Each structure stands twice: as C-alpha cells, then as structure tokens.
Amino acid sequence: MLDAGIQLEPERARLVQALSQTTPDQWPPKDVQRLKEGMDPAVSGIPQKHIFGSDYPYRDAVQHLGLACDGVGLEASLALGGFSTVWGASMLPCREGDVTDWPVSVPQLAPHYQAVLELTGLSAERDALADLFPLYLDAPGHLEASRQAQAMLRAMDRHRAGLRKAKIHHGHARVAIKAARGPQEPGCVYCGMCMYGCPYGYIYSSEQTLAQLKRAGDFRYQPDVIVRAVQESADGVRISGYHRLTREPLEFEAERVYLAGGVIATTGILLRSLQAYDRPVPIKDSQYFLLPVALAKRIPNVRHEALHALSQLYLEILDPKVSPYTVHLQVYTYNDLIGRTVSGAMGPLAKWLPFLARELEGRLLLIQGFIHSAESSRIVATLRKNPADGKDTLLLQAEANPTAKTVVRRVVRKLLGQARRLGVVPLPMLLQMGKPGRSFHSGGSFPMRANPGAFETDLCGRPSGWRRIHAVDASILPSIPATTITLTVMANAHRIGWDSGVTSD
Numbered sequence: 001m002l003d004a005g006i007q008l009e010p011e012r013a014r015l016v017q018a019l020s021q022t023t024p025d026q027w028p029p030k031d032v033q034r035l036k037e038g039m040d041p042a043v044s045g046i047p048q049k050h051i052f053g054s055d056y057p058y059r060d061a062v063q064h065l066g067l068a069c070d071g072v073g074l075e076a077s078l079a080l081g082g083f084s085t086v087w088g089a090s091m092l093p094c095r096e097g098d099v100t101d102w103p104v105s106v107p108q109l110a111p112h113y114q115a116v117l118e119l120t121g122l123s124a125e126r127d128a129l130a131d132l133f134p135l136y137l138d139a140p141g142h143l144e145a146s147r148q149a150q151a152m153l154r155a156m157d158r159h160r161a162g163l164r165k166a167k168i169h170h171g172h173a174r175v176a177i178k179a180a181r182g183p184q185e186p187g188c189v190y191c192g193m194c195m196y197g198c199p200y201g202y203i204y205s206s207e208q209t210l211a212q213l214k215r216a217g218d219f220r221y222q223p224d225v226i227v228r229a230v231q232e233s234a235d236g237v238r239i240s241g242y243h244r245l246t247r248e249p250l251e252f253e254a255e256r257v258y259l260a261g262g263v264i265a266t267t268g269i270l271l272r273s274l275q276a277y278d279r280p281v282p283i284k285d286s287q288y289f290l291l292p293v294a295l296a297k298r299i300p301n302v303r304h305e306a307l308h309a310l311s312q313l314y315l316e317i318l319d320p321k322v323s324p325y326t327v328h329l330q331v332y333t334y335n336d337l338i339g340r341t342v343s344g345a346m347g348p349l350a351k352w353l354p355f356l357a358r359e360l361e362g363r364l365l366l367i368q369g370f371i372h373s374a375e376s377s378r379i380v381a382t383l384r385k386n387p388a389d390g391k392d393t394l395l396l397q398a399e400a401n402p403t404a405k406t407v408v409r410r411v412v413r414k415l416l417g418q419a420r421r422l423g424v425v426p427l428p429m430l431l432q433m434g435k436p437g438r439s440f441h442s443g444g445s446f447p448m449r450a451n452p453g454a455f456e457t458d459l460c461g462r463p464s465g466w467r468r469i470h471a472v473d474a475s476i477l478p479s480i481p482a483t484t485i486t487l488t489v490m491a492n493a494h495r496i497g498w499d500s501g502v503t504s505d
C-alpha cells in the first residue's frame, strides 16, 4: 500500500495515549483543552472539524495534489487513515430507489455491506428504520441515547402513525462507535469527546484496519509516497510519484493497482494518467445543510451529562413532494461545541444571564441534512498544465444547482409542519447551506457503467479500455445518495476486490 500517510503530531499522539490509559475523571483539564484546540464554533459558517486539536487530516493536500479551488467546500486528505480519522462515523446503506442509475444493485452490494460492517463494527438499534435500511449485521452494539435524543424519540414514537403519513421515518442513528459488551469487551464511556477525537479509539478509523493488516503480515505499507500517475502495459502497471518529504521521484511496478485516494486525488491521478488536460469532469455531491432546532421541553443539566456526541437519531424523508429521492437527516444533541456556540452567540450575556444559556443548551439540537446528488450543486474538476513550468493544477469549480435550495426549503417547511410530532421546532433563520462538497459525500467523476465510454469505468472500477487499474473509491459511484457515503464506498470497493481477485483477467 502506497500512501501519503501524514500522521498526528507526536506530541499530541503522546497526550492521546496518556488519556487512553486513564478514565475521563482523571484527565488533566489542560490536556483535554489542548486536544480541543483549533475548532472555534461560529454562529455563521460551519467550522472545519479537527481531530485531537490538529488539522493533519487536511494538511498539505492543496500543495501536493496541486489544487485550485473556487467556491468549493470539498477537501482532500493525505493522512494515514484519510478522513476516517475525523469523520462522523454515520453508516447507512443505500435504498434501491436512490441508485436506479447504477449498474450495481443494492442486493448485489448486500454481502459486501455485511463484510464491511463486520470490519468496522456498528452501533445501531433494530428499529423501524430496519424495514427500509437493513442492518446487515446480526448483533450490532447498543449505545445509550442522550436524554435530549430520548425526549425527541418519545415524541416521535408517540406520533409514529402521523409521521408515517407525512412520509417521515425515524429511528436511532447507526454509528461506527464501539459499544461496550460487558466487562470483557470495553467500549464507549460517554465522555462526550467524540467531536474532538476518541482517546480510546472507539470510533472506527481505517488506521485500525491498517494496523491489523500490518500485524497479519503478507502486506507492506509504504508511507510518504505521493502517487502522481499510473500507466498500464500488457503485463503490469507502472506507478510514478515522488517522496512526500524529499521530493525524490519514485517508481513502482505492480500486477494490479487499486486507486483509493479519495475522489479529488483519484480524479487527478486518472486525468493525469489519461493525459486528459482541459477536459472537465463533474464531481457529484450530496448537498449538505445544517438546521438548528429547539426541543419542545428543556432537558436540564446537559452540560454534565455522560453521552456520546456523534449523531443520535436519523430522520428519513421519503416524500415525492419534497424529493423523488430519500432525504437523510442526522440529529445531534448537546455536545461541548453546541455549548460553545451558545456562549459565543450570547457573548458577555452568557455570564450575566446563565439561566438563558442553560435554557438554550437544554433545548438546542442540530440537524445535519443531506439530499441526493441529482438535486445538488456539483464541482467541475479540470486538470490544467501551466505552459510556463509544465506543472499541473487540478481546478475545482463549484457549479450551483438552484434545485438544491428548493429541496432544502421544502424539507424545512415539512419539518415545520410536523414540529409537534417531531418534538422539536425548526429554526429556519439559522439554516446554513454548505458549499458544494462540504458534505464530503462527493464522487462520481468516473462513474461505473455497464458499457463504459470515455471517462467512465466498468463494474470493477476500470476506466474504459484498462484491465489492471481499478478506481475503488467514491470517484466511481454513478450518483451520490443522501444516506451517507462511506459504507457504500467501502462495500463497493470490497465487491471489486472480491471480484477482481476471483477473476484475474
């Protein structure tokens, strides 16, 4: 495995290691503060999510991948573990109705969903959402919902029939957080640190799988490589790149190559390998929005509650009057960042009117919303060569789709109309639309097709005409459903690995 492989700064890694050896009540507050650095919640604008106080998952990508971005929220990662080091760990499979343009069906992905979930682990409940989205796992972990989530859930359960009529389905979130299963199998301790990174490593990251692969042997990991291009011949593939630190040129030979650099990096590598300069390719995106909502009843003392801070609940809107596709909503209840946002918004008043701060904290929840890429803005990627120095730039330009705003407005209207049944009142004046790509649920620059043409791939992610080079990340998804991306990217990659390992042509 060739990887850029940037890692957390050693000093922060040492702090994380130290915290992981003790219980949260023993953590020195100054160490915790250090691991919370860099994420300044703002009332306007969505802050970049850091991990253990570091921005290393995003570091140096613009420079090494030669990116020039215009109005785009999507970023690339050169980290060991990529963005799985910093992700929200939400994992829901696709619905067949959202992937009608794919040459691969959900039943074909089913065994691979199962294999992936066995690898990552999943905490989830066998609730009504399972009728629409199978769990693909016999014994998921169980996480306690926060008291705010329980309050909302109680309201929704009471009005289940009405919500169904309104075509809103609800249930517990499904997150790749390891839940405890008795004293022998420790898991989440509800320390509330999820947004800053789990010192115990209970949130799945592909770093963990990499460590397992290294231990298993028959696998070699080579960090500090920046792959630039791949070239196929009759009996192999030549990979060219350079050393990330010394810039020394590097070349490798392989029988077969699987490209999984994330959509931006893989798109750049493929365009460069195809010498496809000045040929724009669209990257599809699932439009992201953030909608604060207020709980009907305040939950006291949330600041001191033991809870996990990733998504607690899901709402799925399957209403053709809103969208022909599933709209996916993730509910976040109190976490330290919400508390800091409230204090920041109140300014000095937070000190003088502490009861008002408590009132807001006790009620304020956040809904992260996603819509299908067919109704979202997109990003156009174009590889350019600078004639002066021969260097490449991958230009990423946002291309707005006005339908995205219309759909989001319909979603907000729908939620307002169902406020009583949902147990929360949406606050549309605080709605924020993410820039194209801000969901990080983006891909589709080289879509899989049954009969691929130029700039398309076959069912094994091979660009038209190639036999030994497989793109296996989001670049090859024909469209991006709203219902989270990574589980499906992993399942599809697993399918390709499986198929290409079995059939070796």
Ligand SMILES: Cc1cc2nc3c(=O)[nH]c(=O)nc-3n(C[C@H](O)[C@H](O)[C@H](O)COP(=O)(O)OP(=O)(O)OC[C@H]3O[C@@H](n4cnc5c(N)ncnc54)[C@H](O)[C@@H]3O)c2cc1C
Pocket (backbone or CB within 6 Å): 002, 003, 004, 005, 006, 049, 076, 077, 078, 079, 080, 081, 082, 083, 084, 086, 087, 088, 089, 090, 091, 225, 226, 227, 228, 260, 261, 262, 263, 265, 266, 439, 440, 441, 473, 474, 484, 485, 486, 487, 489
């Ligand atoms: C803040 C945040 C929250 C998210 N939350 C969720 C969520 O809750 N649910 C969900 O489904 N998705 C979520 N995502 C998206 C999810 O993280 C990505 O879908 C996932 O990480 C993609 O995995 P990947 O391996 O394809 O690419 P990446 O995670 O981008 O990893 C790319 C890998 O390739 C390497 N690489 C890249 N370019 C090169 C190169 N040229 N040479 C050598 N190596 C290279 C990098 O070092 C890295 O190891 C979130 C993303 C972010 C940023």
